[in-house]
Amino acid sequence: MEKTCLKCGLVNEEAAGAPAEACPKCGAIYAKVEQASAAKQAAAQKAANEKAEKERVEATRAAAREEQARQSQQRADEQARSAALASAVCMACGHVGNAKRKVGGTFLAEIGLWVSGLFLTVTIVFLHFGMLLLFVAFCYSIWRVLSRRRRVCAKCGSETIIPGDSPRGREELARQGLLRP
Ligand SMILES: [Zn+2]
Ligand SMILES: [Zn+2]
Numbered sequence: 001m002e003k004t005c006l007k008c009g010l011v012n013e014e015a016a017g018a019p020a021e022a023c024p025k026c027g028a029i030y031a032k033v034e035q036a037s038a039a040k041q042a043a044a045q046k047a048a049n050e051k052a053e054k055e056r057v058e059a060t061r062a063a064a065r066e067e068q069a070r071q072s073q074q075r076a077d078e079q080a081r082s083a084a085l086a087s088a089v090c091m092a093c094g095h096v097g098n099a100k101r102k103v104g105g106t107f108l109a110e111i112g113l114w115v116s117g118l119f120l121t122v123t124i125v126f127l128h129f130g131m132l133l134l135f136v137a138f139c140y141s142i143w144r145v146l147s148r149r150r151r152v153c154a155k156c157g158s159e160t161i162i163p164g165d166s167p168r169g170r171e172e173l174a175r176q177g178l179l180r181p
Contacts, residue, residue: 006033077180084178085165088151092158096178099161100154104147105140113137 003015005023012024022029088099114137120130152159162169173179 003030005030006037081179084173085170087164088153088161089164089169089172090153090156090158091160091162091168091172093153093156094172094176095153095155096164096173096176098154099151101148102150102152102157102159103144104150105144110137110140110144113140 001015001017003012003017003021004010005012005026005028007028008023008026010023010025015021015030019031020029021031023033084096087096089096090099113133117130117133117135117137120126120133123130150159151161153161162172164170164173170179
């Protein structure tokens with residue numbers, strides 16, 4: 001029978017096929033060399049399988065991490081979006097954020113008007129002037145109370161602020177890249 005030595009490559013056409021037969025050229029025992037070769041192949045196959053499995057697990061993990069990152073990015077975008085929509089947009093300077101309340105006049109002027117009006121009224125001599133002052137004080141107080149509703153830009157003080165969730169507000173937010181269309 002024909003036997004090829006796995007060690008030196010000699011083709012032995014007169015091999016007997018005996019269990020302990022050796023290669024006539026290099027002396028290697030066919031069975032042992034074949035066994036070693038098979039074991040080597042099996043080990044290589046096993047290592048390749050393990051590597052493929054490891055890569056598969058790693059790819060699955062990477063995909064999961066990517067998905068997680070995508071989701072948290074989406075949540076952050078969503079939060080930024082609702083925050084932008086809930087904010088005030090200044091049409092003068094483009095500031096996006098909280099508007100601040102701006103009360104007209106000063107507390108001191110209000111008190112001064114009331115006190116001097118009352119004082120002049122009780123002195124009788126300047127009764128009419130005192131009453132006029134009280135009227136002014138009254139108007140001043142009303143004006144201050146009404147002005148409480150006024151909101152101005154926290155950055156530039158402009159009164160041209162609009163809600164973020166309005167057509168023009170959305171337009172401005174989109175222009176600033178705070179709102180994806
Ligand atoms: Zn040989
Ligand atoms: Zn502003």
